Amino acid sequence: MLIDFHTHSTASDGELSPADLLARAVARNIRYFAITDHDTVEGYLAVRDAALGEDLTLVSGVEFSCRWSGVTVHIVGLGMDVAHPAMREGLARLATARHERGAKIARRLDKLGFPGALDGAVAEAGDSQLGRPHFAAWMLAQGHVATVGEAFDKYLGQGKPGDVKAFWPELAEVTGWIVAAGGVAIVAHPLKYKLTASKLRRLVADFRAAGGTALELVNGRQTPDQTAQLRRLARECCLAVSAGSDYHRDSTFGPQLGVEFRAPEGLPCVWERWQGPATSREAAL
Numbered sequence: 001m002l003i004d005f006h007t008h009s010t011a012s013d014g015e016l017s018p019a020d021l022l023a024r025a026v027a028r029n030i031r032y033f034a035i036t037d038h039d040t041v042e043g044y045l046a047v048r049d050a051a052l053g054e055d056l057t058l059v060s061g062v063e064f065s066c067r068w069s070g071v072t073v074h075i076v077g078l079g080m081d082v083a084h085p086a087m088r089e090g091l092a093r094l095a096t097a098r099h100e101r102g103a104k105i106a107r108r109l110d111k112l113g114f115p116g117a118l119d120g121a122v123a124e125a126g127d128s129q130l131g132r133p134h135f136a137a138w139m140l141a142q143g144h145v146a147t148v149g150e151a152f153d154k155y156l157g158q159g160k161p162g163d164v165k166a167f168w169p170e171l172a173e174v175t176g177w178i179v180a181a182g183g184v185a186i187v188a189h190p191l192k193y194k195l196t197a198s199k200l201r202r203l204v205a206d207f208r209a210a211g212g213t214a215l216e217l218v219n220g221r222q223t224p225d226q227t228a229q230l231r232r233l234a235r236e237c238c239l240a241v242s243a244g245s246d247y248h249r250d251s252t253f254g255p256q257l258g259v260e261f262r263a264p265e266g267l268p269c270v271w272e273r274w275q276g277p278a279t280s281r282e283a284a285l
Contacts, residue, residue: 002260003259010127012037014247014248015250018035022050032271035061036244038065039065041082044060057274065094066168072193075186078270081182084180086181090174097169100167101167105117105164108162111161117138124138124141171206172210184214185210185211185212186215186216187207190203192219200233214239217242217243218259220246220254235267240267241263
């Protein structure tokens with residue numbers, strides 16, 4: 001069975017429009033699917049009422065940015081009522097946080113001799129959530145760098161002047177928004193934070209205390225050993241599992257849309273919640 005509960009469209013930093021992303025999912029015969037753009041549900045809303053194939057179930061999705069113990073963590077939300085007041089408030093908070101973050105990135109780039117970065121990045125973003133890729137695209141268009149990769153390597157990547165994370169809300173708050181709106185909260189790509197085993201367990205404990213119930217067992221391209229490590233963590237911490245490609249664009253070395261997944265014995269899977277006739281669903285239904 002192909003599923004994909006972690007994908008990105010042009011509503012955040014993906015390459016395909018929400019409609020094209022959904023069409024790709026239908027063409028690939030994906031059974032369970034969500035568009036989980038960064039800090040916005042606009043990608044999901046754009047296709048919520050689209051005609052679906054008989055075998056595809058579409059659920060609402062988002063990937064929230066947050067902070068935990070000084071680390072930026074991503075929490076995927078699935079099946080929320082996107083009109084719930086908690087979600088509306090949370091999404092508004094994140095939109096403000098992204099704009100404030102963008103303004104700080106622009107001030108730092110200005111000091112490095114790149115004035116006009118905020119207006120340029122906002123223009124690059126259009127209707128998408130403002131993020132570092134838009135600053136990179138602007139720098140490339142202005143001739144400040146030769147490639148987007150150079151922009152990240154020198155100015156925007158981890159540890160560089162444009163790596164600003166200070167405005168994100170706390171893990172417990174973000175998890176609470178999802179749960180209050182009737183959704184399931186999932187720790188996205190748990191191994192990408194490069195935490196020690198003990199610190200990862202502390203993260204999971206705090207996540208569970210806030211109402212979180214699942215982690216991504218499979219995310220993009222990972223090794224069998226990594227999957228086994230996460231399977232053990234899910235069992236030890238009594239968590240359900242999810243899976244997604246973290247698809248952004250077609251790439252030789254990047255993940256393709258859809259994850260071929262066989263449920264691990266003894267572990268509940270988040271998509272069991274939506275088993276039944278294929279439809280577009282929010283948790284409230």
